[in-house]
Amino acid sequence: MKNAQMTLWQVVSLGIGSIVGAGIFALLGQVLQETGNWTYLSFIISGCIAMLAGYAYIKLAAAFPSAGGITDYFRHAFKHPWIGTTLSLIYVFTTLISAGTMAKSFGIYIVGFLPHSGLTSVNVLAASLLILLGLFNMMKTHDVGWTEAFLVTFKIGILALLILAGFYHFKGYNPSFTIQTDTGTFFRSIGLTFFAFAGFGVITNASAYVKNPAKTIKTAMFLTLLIVMLLYIGLAFVIMNYIPAEAFRQDINIAVTVVAKQLLGEIGRFLIYAAAVMAFITGISASYFSVFRITRALSEHQALPDFYHKKLIGHGTYGNALTVLALTLFTVLFGFDDIVNLSSVAYLISYMGVFTAAWVLRKRTYAHFLPLACGFLAMTILLLGFIWSVYL
Secondary structure: OOOOOOOHHHHHHHHHHHHOOHHHHOHHHHHHHHHOOHHHHHHHHHHHHHHHHHHHHHHHHHHOOOOOOHHHHHHHHOOOHHHHHHHHHHHHHHHHHHHHHHHHHHHHHHHHHOOOOOOOOHHHHHHHHHHHHHHHOOOOHHHHHHHHHHHHHHHHHHHHHHHHHHHHOOOOOOOOOOOOOOHHHHHHHHHHHHHHHOOHHHHHHHHHHOOOHHHHHHHHHHHHHHHHHHHHHHHHHHHHHHOOHHHHHHOHHHHHHHHHHHHHHHHHHHHHHHHHHHHHHHHHHHHHHHHHHHHHHHHHOOOOOHHHHOEEEOOEEHHHHHHHHHHHHHHHHOOHHHHHHHHHHHHHHHHHHHHHHHHHOHHHHOOOHHHHHHHHHHHHHHHHHHHHHHHO
């Protein structure tokens, strides 16, 4: 099988790389600040909703294995092409601006780690990373897969070390700060923590590059989400139990590094900064992996101009180059919080489209009614609650 190039761990690495980025290194502090001990429940709820969405993805990927992923599901599901195209473009947009949040977070971390280096512009650092990774991801799928596997293994290993250090020094649960949250704030926290899981759909884009897509994608999807959920809960526990309240408030965006320095010393701080950089690199790389293939598929079906699949360099196209340029400009021009909130709403809409597609195609995907219905209902409640808490 010519396209069967990716192993299970490469696919899992691709998924983890897409998920674990800005969500854990930049958003975790915000969620903890707003919800305190409720953060654990927030991650569990959002993780369960993500698994329901993952179920829909799995069924669709098994029935329609292709590099186009979500765009092919929408094309098969909806009779009117403009519906599927609109939903696909929403998904592309949200995936890209998610990469933008990671790029800005990368800039924040580099400036914080090297305060006297002269690297003071978050936007310049973010733009440079987006352009470099855009060029890199125009290379061969096989090379990207092994690079993702190496970087994700390094990143997860460091975060796991921090969590183990927290348990090693554990002498009783005694959070250094507690928060009294309200319903609206809790809904927003679930929306943010769900955004921290967003990106798992990229796993289905690998279905055309693995042997036995039905089994491999299913295993990779649930394994990825489980690893990420446990990782998030573990890191929330460590921060809650070991960081002083004042230090947390002063360094909310880099709370993980503050805890690492306390538990592992200066070397721990350095390793967490390194893990953060790896997270942003792998997250952006995985986002590009998804978007490049989706836009190419849309172009091949005349939903986007032909230059989106006209070869430029390696496996890259002129459309890929335009995508990188547009994302870079968007990231520089918009603020971090605005990007996160908009991306969360758009992701929820996209995933509701995935549930709808799985329902419409259930006779071909053999998807069961209950997980689809529960997932769609939960996603709807979460979307309305998030909009209410943020914009109303």
